[in-house]
Amino acid sequence: MNLKYILLSLLFTSTIYSQVATEVAPPDYIKTINFKGNTPESQLPVLRLGEYLELEFDALNGYEDDYYYVIEHYNYDWTPSVLSKIEYMEGFDKQRIRTYENSFNTLQIYSNYKLRIPNQQTRKLKVSGNYMLKIYDDYDELIFSRKFMVYEELANVGVSIKRPRDIKYIQEKQAVNISISSNRLTFNNPKQTVKTVIIQNNNLKTAISGIKPMYTLGNELIYKYDTETSFWAGNEFLWFENKDVRASNTGIQFIDLKELYHNYLYTNIERHNRPYTYNPDINGNYLVTVLDGEDPSIEADYVWMFFSLKIDELPAGKELHVYGNFNNYTTNESTLMTYSSEHGVYKNQLLLKQGFYNYKYVVVGADGSLDEGAISGNFWQTENNYKVLVYYRDLGARYDRIIGLGEASSVNISN
Incomplete structure (x- = not known):
C-alpha cells in the first residue's frame, strides 16, 4: 500500500513539473508594464548572456505596496527545467523591488516601480535559455509574470x-x-x-x-x-500620440477633462477591402512620452482613450478586441469592443499612460482563435x-x- 502511494505521489509530482508555463496577466491597478533589454524599442526582452534586463510598471492603487521578484528557468517548450537556482543564477531572487517613486503633477496618482537585473542581490544569470520573471506582493500572491530569453552567440x-x-x-x-x-x-x-x-x-x-x-x-x-x-x-498598425494631454495630437479627434483627461480617437474603418497604404509604424510597440516634463516615468499622466471602429455587427460567437504590445497582445474583458446599434460602431475605452501607441483591431472566435486580418486585412x-x-x-x-x-x-x- 505504501509503495502504491509513493508511485502515485511521484506521478502527480512529475505531472505538475511538466506543465507548460504561461504568462499571468496583471490586475486592473497594475498598468504600463515596460519590459525590455538593451533595445528600448522592443517590449520582448531577448538579451545576450551578460546584458541587463529592465522592468518598469505602475501601481495605481496608491498604497505604495512592496513587490518582490522571482526568476525561473525553463526548457524550450516552457516546461520547468531541472536546473536549480544556483546553477542558472549567481546571487538571490525573492528580493524586494527597492526603486520606486510616486507620480508628480498628475491627475492620476500612481507609484512607479523599476527593477534592473543584474543588481546587488541578483548578480548574474549564468546560462542561456527561457526565463520567467514573476512579481509577487507582500502576501506572496502572484501579481503578474513575463517571459524573456537569454542567448549565447555560438551560431x-x-x-x-x-x-x-x-x-x-x-x-x-x-x-x-x-x-x-x-x-x-x-x-x-x-x-x-x-x-x-x-x-x-x-x-x-x-x-x-x-x-x-x-x-x-x-x-x-x-x-x-x-x-x-x-x-x-497583416497590415501596418494604427497609431496615436498624446504626449500633450491638453491638446489634440496625431490620431486624436477631441479631448475632454473630467476626473481625468478623456481623449477621443478618430473613428477607424475596415481596411481588409481597401488597397494597401504604407503607414510607418513601430510594429505594435509603444513609447511613454510627455511634452511638459523631464521624467515620463513619473510625470506622464493617465488618460482615458476612447476607441471606435465603424463596421457592421459581427456574427454571433465573434468578438472584436483592440490590442497591441501595450497590453502584451492580450485579449480579455478590458479590450473587448461593444457594438452600438445607434451609431453603427464598436466602442471601447482604455486607461493608458501618455505616449505613442500602436494598436490594431482583431476578431476572436468562440473557440479562442485569433484573426488579426479580419478587420485590417493581410498584405504582403x-x-x-x-x-x-x-x-x-x-x-x-x-x-x-x-x-x-x-x-x-x-x-x-x-x-
Whole structure:
C-alpha cells in the first residue's frame, strides 16, 4: 500500500513539473508594464548572456505596496527545467523591488516601480535559455509574470523573408527562410537536438515553433519551408500620440477633462477591402512620452482613450478586441469592443499612460482563435519584424541553450 502511494505521489509530482508555463496577466491597478533589454524599442526582452534586463510598471492603487521578484528557468517548450537556482543564477531572487517613486503633477496618482537585473542581490544569470520573471506582493500572491530569453552567440542565424510559393496566399502571407551554421559547435542529430522559434513583431502568442531542418549542408542547417514557416502579413498598425494631454495630437479627434483627461480617437474603418497604404509604424510597440516634463516615468499622466471602429455587427460567437504590445497582445474583458446599434460602431475605452501607441483591431472566435486580418486585412507589402531563436540541447545535456539569434525585416522581402 505504501509503495502504491509513493508511485502515485511521484506521478502527480512529475505531472505538475511538466506543465507548460504561461504568462499571468496583471490586475486592473497594475498598468504600463515596460519590459525590455538593451533595445528600448522592443517590449520582448531577448538579451545576450551578460546584458541587463529592465522592468518598469505602475501601481495605481496608491498604497505604495512592496513587490518582490522571482526568476525561473525553463526548457524550450516552457516546461520547468531541472536546473536549480544556483546553477542558472549567481546571487538571490525573492528580493524586494527597492526603486520606486510616486507620480508628480498628475491627475492620476500612481507609484512607479523599476527593477534592473543584474543588481546587488541578483548578480548574474549564468546560462542561456527561457526565463520567467514573476512579481509577487507582500502576501506572496502572484501579481503578474513575463517571459524573456537569454542567448549565447555560438551560431550564425541567417534570416530572409520571401513571398510564399503557394499562389493562393502570395498576396497575403510572408514566409521566413532560415540558415544556421556554427564554427564552435557540431550539431549532433540536429533534427532532435536543434529547435527554432520564429516570432513576428515580438508577439510570442503567434510564434511558430517545432520546425525541423529541411536538410543539412555539412554543419549548416537549412530551413526553406513555405507553408510551415509562413505568417499572415497583416497590415501596418494604427497609431496615436498624446504626449500633450491638453491638446489634440496625431490620431486624436477631441479631448475632454473630467476626473481625468478623456481623449477621443478618430473613428477607424475596415481596411481588409481597401488597397494597401504604407503607414510607418513601430510594429505594435509603444513609447511613454510627455511634452511638459523631464521624467515620463513619473510625470506622464493617465488618460482615458476612447476607441471606435465603424463596421457592421459581427456574427454571433465573434468578438472584436483592440490590442497591441501595450497590453502584451492580450485579449480579455478590458479590450473587448461593444457594438452600438445607434451609431453603427464598436466602442471601447482604455486607461493608458501618455505616449505613442500602436494598436490594431482583431476578431476572436468562440473557440479562442485569433484573426488579426479580419478587420485590417493581410498584405504582403506590410513591414514586419521577425526574430528567430535557435535552441540546442546536446546529447546528455540537462537544459536547452539558446545558441543564436537572427533578425530580419520584411521591408527586404523578395520572391
